[in-house]
Amino acid sequence: MAASTHDLQKHRSTLLPTAATGFFLYFVAALLLMHAVRPDYTVVDHMISDYAVGRSGWIMTTAFVSLSLGCLALAIGLFLDGPASWLGRIGASLLVVTFAGLMVTALFPTDLETAPSTRTGDIHTLSFLVNIVSVLLSTICLGLSYSGSPSWRRHRTPALVFAGLLIVAFVAQYLTLHRGAPYGITNRLFVAVLMASLISNSLWLKSVVTRKHAN
Numbered sequence: 001m002a003a004s005t006h007d008l009q010k011h012r013s014t015l016l017p018t019a020a021t022g023f024f025l026y027f028v029a030a031l032l033l034m035h036a037v038r039p040d041y042t043v044v045d046h047m048i049s050d051y052a053v054g055r056s057g058w059i060m061t062t063a064f065v066s067l068s069l070g071c072l073a074l075a076i077g078l079f080l081d082g083p084a085s086w087l088g089r090i091g092a093s094l095l096v097v098t099f100a101g102l103m104v105t106a107l108f109p110t111d112l113e114t115a116p117s118t119r120t121g122d123i124h125t126l127s128f129l130v131n132i133v134s135v136l137l138s139t140i141c142l143g144l145s146y147s148g149s150p151s152w153r154r155h156r157t158p159a160l161v162f163a164g165l166l167i168v169a170f171v172a173q174y175l176t177l178h179r180g181a182p183y184g185i186t187n188r189l190f191v192a193v194l195m196a197s198l199i200s201n202s203l204w205l206k207s208v209v210t211r212k213h214a215n
Contacts, residue, residue: 016077017206023070024199030063031191047187049110049124061106068102070198071095071135077205078142081212083149091141094134101130113179132190136170139163139197151212155204162197169193 034051035043037059041050051060075095082088104127111121143159146152169190176183 020073064106072099088145094138
């Protein structure tokens with residue numbers, strides 16, 4: 001009976017990082033699919049948000065919802081089993097902010113560059129800025145917090161590498177946010193690094209929880 005209870009507790013603890021990983025992988029798969037479904041949206045001058053507008057836009061909308069839920073699942077998991085330091089808590093809290101921002105992103109589609117500006121598009125742009133800043137700060141805070149926790153210390157270096165790459169991608173995105181620049185490419189670069197970071201953090205959380213219940 002004790003072994004059965006232990007297995008149940010372990011399953012419940014690993015459920016959140018497993019769910020987060022699944023949500024993130026769905027986002028990646030849906031985004032890759034949209035590149036095939038909408039080849040008319042060239043990667044140079046179309047950001048990924050554009051895929052939510054027009055034909056098959058619902059796929060990209062569900063991708064944003066899935067990414068949002070993944071951030072929430074990861075945040076809750078980090079609150080339960082992540083570093084207990086204030087940096088760790090701030091990092092997890094910023095993921096909750098990202099969750100809320102991505103839900104807004106999903107509900108309010110962007111305006112295409114050639115289309116007139118709308119209130120819906122303005123809301124989407126604001127949510128984009130909130131998301132990109134909050135998830136960047138979250139990545140930095142989490143990476144720094146891992147050094148203070150014995151269970152997480154081994155993940156400090158790769159987490160900080162991801163944080164550094166994300167900063168570089170963020171700067172590249174910021175510098176190309178104007179007409180004629182390859183903002184679509186830098187947008188995908190930022191998203192690629194972000195997804196690698198989020199998926200890695202989810203897998204690290206699962207490994208930490210698994211080791212914790214193995215002792």
